[in-house]
Amino acid sequence: MSNGARILWVDDEIDLLKPHILFLKGKGYDVETANNAYDAIDLVASHPFDLIILDEMMPGMTGLETLPKIKEIRPTTPVIMVTKSEEENIMDKAVGSKIADYLIKPVNPNQVLLSIKKNVHSQQLVTEQSTADYRSQFGEIASALGQARTFADWTAIYKRLVGWEVELTESTDPGIREILAFQKNEANNEFSKFVRNHYLDWFSSRDGDTPVLSHNLMKAKVFPVADENPKTIFILIDNFRYDQWRMIHPVLHSIYEVEQEDFYCSILPTATQYARNAIFAGLTPLAIDKIMPNLWLNDNEAGGKNRHEEDFLKRQMQSQGRSGKLYFDKIVRSDAGKRLLDNIEKVHQADFAVIVYNFLDMLSHARTETQIIRDLAEDEAAFRSLTRSWFEHSDLLLLLKLLAERGHTVILSSDHGTIRVDNPVKVVGDRETSPNLRYKTGKNLAFNPKEVFAITKPEQAHLPKSNITSTYIFAYNRDFFVYPTNTNQFVRYYDNTFQHGGISMEEMIVPFIVLKPR
CATH class of the missing domain: 3.40.720.10 (Alkaline Phosphatase, subunit A)
Incomplete structure (x- = not known):
């Protein structure tokens, strides 16, 4: 089964490297060969390769002389330089020419394979390992959600979830990103409950759990x-x-x-x-x-x-x-x-x-x-x-x-x-109601108390009120407030937009x- 990677190996003694080439083909690589620089340049010009293995000590045109010509044609293709010499000036020239790796002869097949994996599959290997690591920690994070009692507990959870979001951004596994999104959504739901249960106490309590x-x-x-x-x-x-x-x-x-x-x-x-x-x-x-x-x-x-x-x-x-x-x-x-x-x-x-x-x-x-x-x-x-x-x-x-x-x-x-909001929640308010999508304040608000965090006595949250019966309501997680009139048009405009004013870890x-x- 091919892994999709095409490799060009250039060496004036390419016949002696048949065991290495068969080894790589057995690992699923498509390997082409050239025994001189001129043929190699023609191949590079006519075919894209994922990686090139280039011998430095070749008659006619050396590897160091060939390298800039290859880079001119395929500037982003990684090149592994192979040589018998360990002279420092040759290494410096090769590194200065932006080679991807440097191997000293005699090379063994596993040494070549490791360099290929590092330069062709590094991102894939990283994301595969990251996916495996997150799967192993999924249960730990789920357990932490059930045990979180303080704001410090929630900051630790939030850091872990954001860390995995960043880590898995380039993951080729859409399923793992869906699992992470699900877990973060669950975390925000639990965080919303935490805030609802403790927020007002933070203004009166002086214990160590107050953030x-x-x-x-x-x-x-x-x-x-x-x-x-x-x-x-x-x-x-x-x-x-x-x-x-x-x-x-x-x-x-x-x-x-x-x-x-x-x-x-x-x-x-x-x-x-x-x-x-x-x-x-x-x-x-x-x-x-x-x-x-x-x-x-x-x-x-x-x-x-x-x-x-x-x-x-x-x-x-x-x-x-x-x-x-x-x-x-x-x-x-x-x-x-x-x-x-x-x-x-x-x-x-x-x-x-x-x-x-x-x-x-x-x-x-x-x-x-x-x-x-x-x-x-x-x-x-x-x-x-x-x-x-x-x-x-x-x-x-x-x-x-x-x-x-x-x-x-x-x-x-x-x-x-x-x-980023994506769940509309209906409220009713008069002309004096604030326009923000994540919170509302006014004197005639109608809402489902199960869908919002309502503060009917603003002074408890140290908030001012514009009139004697002012109430504040706050949206949870990814909710946003809409009015019953023109709801569909409003939702189309604001769905999947970034908003603030409500309750979420973000x-x-x-x-x-x-x-x-x-």
Whole structure:
């Protein structure tokens, strides 16, 4: 049975290698041969090969002389160089010519087979092993779901599931991806129950199981890092999820080492208006509304809901007796990013800096509204890939490189995550009801209490209310709210879009990363 791989073996003593060739054919490989460079080049030009084994010491044209001609025709085809010589200059030339592997004669068949597997089947072997590893851990994760009692338990589960999502992205086994998606969906259902049962207690309890919430983030996690590192930059990337961090981490590996990889819990609603204002104010939304009513706008009030973040932060720092020079900037357009790079010295001179990047939030909205973006980011895996592509060409990466050169400690985090929704849940509300798809607040909401997390007394969740009978409801897992009128049209537009505001691991379990320059 053929494994589909076509190999060209080039050696002036090819007749002596018949046992090796028969061995490879017995393993299912389609092997063609050439005993000189000129025939080899003609074969490469006329036929695609998955791998080429090239002898270095050939009369007429050596392997090193042949290699660039092969690469010119088939630049991506891996080439294994074989030679009798162990001279360092020959090895250096071969490696410099981007060979895939280097073997010293005499070679044995298993040695050749191992090199072929490494260079032709490496991705397949990795995914096969990953699939086997995940299958063996499926039961462990299922058991952990039943035993999770704290937010820390859930962060551990979420890390494992995201790790497997990233690991199995390239898997050729669609069945294993379906099993993983099923298990993650089950995990989100159980996480939703956990939040429903414990969320309100977190505002009154002071035991060790209470997670760090948005309004405690600066005091509990950010400022302690800043106290230990005089030049600290806190970069808040809107809608930044842990799986997206896993995608950009390799890009930063040569620049920064990860000193801390942790999580905190976003408050509800997992929406910028609530979560980010709470972070910078160091107060719950209800407290902001009471203490600074002129700076808080409810959902049903016109105007920008995040225009006072810098004022909130300055007030929080002042209330905690924190002095020093603060730099604050919000990047919502590409020209703002370039302006920030031009002003890098202002960032460097500050004692503490905070920079908000809104790109991922804009990308989520653009995916909803633009078909081409939706096609590019069809699912979570594609969305992660798009995130990495953006990051590799972004002003943010350039900024991080400049900060590393200047010795800054960097904190990467977010105000909330986002989740791809696909299950419509019907609600009824009046004109004053908030428009968000993952949460609603209003005075005349009608809903099925089994399908939502309802907070009828907003003050228990430290949320403001626009009138005396205001209620908040939150969507679970991958649900999104629709009205009975024009339901089908609404569902077609928003199905399979990324949204935030509700209850899911992706939205509430927010990464908190501390980076130190290498």
